[in-house]
Amino acid sequence: MLILFGRGRRYQNLLLCIGIAGIIWYAVMYLLTSTGYIRHYPYLFNKGLPFYYLIGPCFYLYIRGTIYPQYTSFRKIDLLHLLVTIPAICSIMPYCLLDDVGQQYVVDQIAKDQNYSFSGAKYVVGIWHWFTWPLTALIYTVLQYHLIKNAAISASLTQKSKKWMYGITMICLITFGMILTLNLAVLFDKTSAAIILNSSKMIVFLALCFLTLGGAFFVNPNFIYGHFVLNGENIAHTDSSTVQEKPLSKQSLFKEEVTPILPDFELIDHLEAYLSKSKIYLETGLTLSKLAVAADIPSYKLSELLNTYYEQNFNAYVNVWRIKYIVQRLEIGDHKFLTLEALANEAGFTSRNSFFTAFKKQMGLSPSAYIGTLKLKTA
Structure with missing residues (x-):
C-alpha cells in the first residue's frame, strides 16, 4: 500500500x-x-x-x-x-x-x-x-x-x-x-x-x-x-522531481531552508464541487473514509487538506456545510413549516446540542436569534 x-x-x-x-x-x-x-x-x-x-x-x-x-x-x-x-x-x-x-x-x-x-x-x-x-x-x-x-x-x-x-x-x-x-x-x-x-x-x-x-x-x-x-511549519513532501538539490556547505548540512508547499487548489476545488453537487454531508454518521472513497480522494490527502488548509478536523468541516445548508433553508422560510430539530436531523446532526453548538460557533447567534434577524429583514 x-x-x-x-x-x-x-x-x-x-x-x-x-x-x-x-x-x-x-x-x-x-x-x-x-x-x-x-x-x-x-x-x-x-x-x-x-x-x-x-x-x-x-x-x-x-x-x-x-x-x-x-x-x-x-x-x-x-x-x-x-x-x-x-x-x-x-x-x-x-x-x-x-x-x-x-x-x-x-x-x-x-x-x-x-x-x-x-x-x-x-x-x-x-x-x-x-x-x-x-x-x-x-x-x-x-x-x-x-x-x-x-x-x-x-x-x-x-x-x-x-x-x-x-x-x-x-x-x-x-x-x-x-x-x-x-x-x-x-x-x-x-x-x-x-x-x-x-x-x-x-x-x-x-x-x-x-x-x-x-x-x-x-x-x-x-x-x-x-x-x-x-521549522514550525507543516511540510508535506512532494514528488522528488519538484525538489531541487542544492550544494551543501558544512553550515547548511544539518540546517536547510524549507519552502512551505502551496495547497493543492485543484484538489480543493474538486472536494468543494463534489460536496455541493452530492450533498453527501447530509448523511448521518458520515466519516472521513467514506467521504474520501466517494470523492475519490486518498484518505491521507483529505485529512492533510483539512488540517493544513481549512485548519479544521473532519467533523468541524462537515458541520460547516451542514450549517450552510440549514441557513439556506431558514432563509427561504422552511422554519415556518419544520421545527429546528427536524431541519437539524435532515442536515445530518444527531443531537439538538451538537446542532446548536455548531450553529452558534459558525453564525455567532443561536438558531432562534438568527431566525429573529430574518424576521426583522422581512418586516
Whole structure:
C-alpha cells in the first residue's frame, strides 16, 4: 500500500517497505526454523539474508529523507549502501542453486536439529553472518542517532518529531542489540540452542520490541505519509522531481531552508464541487473514509487538506456545510413549516446540542436569534 499510494514519496516508502519487510521476514523465518515447520517451505530458507543487511541502511536513509527534503529522491551515491548485501548474496547462492531434493534435505536437517543452522555447513550461510548483520544494523542506527541529534541542535525539528525519531532509533538499537545477543548466545552455547531459541526470556523481549516498532508507526502515521512539522511549519513532501538539490556547505548540512508547499487548489476545488453537487454531508454518521472513497480522494490527502488548509478536523468541516445548508433553508422560510430539530436531523446532526453548538460557533447567534434577524429583514 505504501508503494501504490505513496505517489510523491515512492522512494521514501520503498526504503521503509524494505526495512519493514526485512524485519517481517526475519520474524517469520525465526518462527518456521524454531518450530521445525521450515521443512514444509524449503524455497523460503536462506533467501532473506540480503534483506537483513538492508534493514539498518533503509531505516537510516528513510529518517534522513524525512528530516531533509533534498534526500527524498534517489541519488546514485545511495547505491553504496547496497554493497553490504554482496557477501550475503554470495553466501546464499550455493543453497539457491541446489535442486529441490537437495534443498529439502537441508531443511529436514534443520528441522531435526536447530544447531545445523549454525554448523557452517556448505549449504547453510556462514556463522559469521549471524553477528555481522545485526552489528551492521547497529552501526547504521548509531549513525541515524547522530543524524537526528545534529538536526535537533539546528532546531529544524519540532519537539514531537524529535521524540518520535529518537524513540524509533532507541527501539532499533534495542531490537538489533537483542538479535545480536541472541545469536551470540546460540553460537557460544550450541547445546542449549533449542532452549534459547524457543523459551528464552530474550525471545519475549524481542517480540515486544517488534510490536513496539510497529506501534510507533501506527500512532504516528504522518511519518509514513510524509506530513510532519519542520521549522514550525507543516511540510508535506512532494514528488522528488519538484525538489531541487542544492550544494551543501558544512553550515547548511544539518540546517536547510524549507519552502512551505502551496495547497493543492485543484484538489480543493474538486472536494468543494463534489460536496455541493452530492450533498453527501447530509448523511448521518458520515466519516472521513467514506467521504474520501466517494470523492475519490486518498484518505491521507483529505485529512492533510483539512488540517493544513481549512485548519479544521473532519467533523468541524462537515458541520460547516451542514450549517450552510440549514441557513439556506431558514432563509427561504422552511422554519415556518419544520421545527429546528427536524431541519437539524435532515442536515445530518444527531443531537439538538451538537446542532446548536455548531450553529452558534459558525453564525455567532443561536438558531432562534438568527431566525429573529430574518424576521426583522422581512418586516
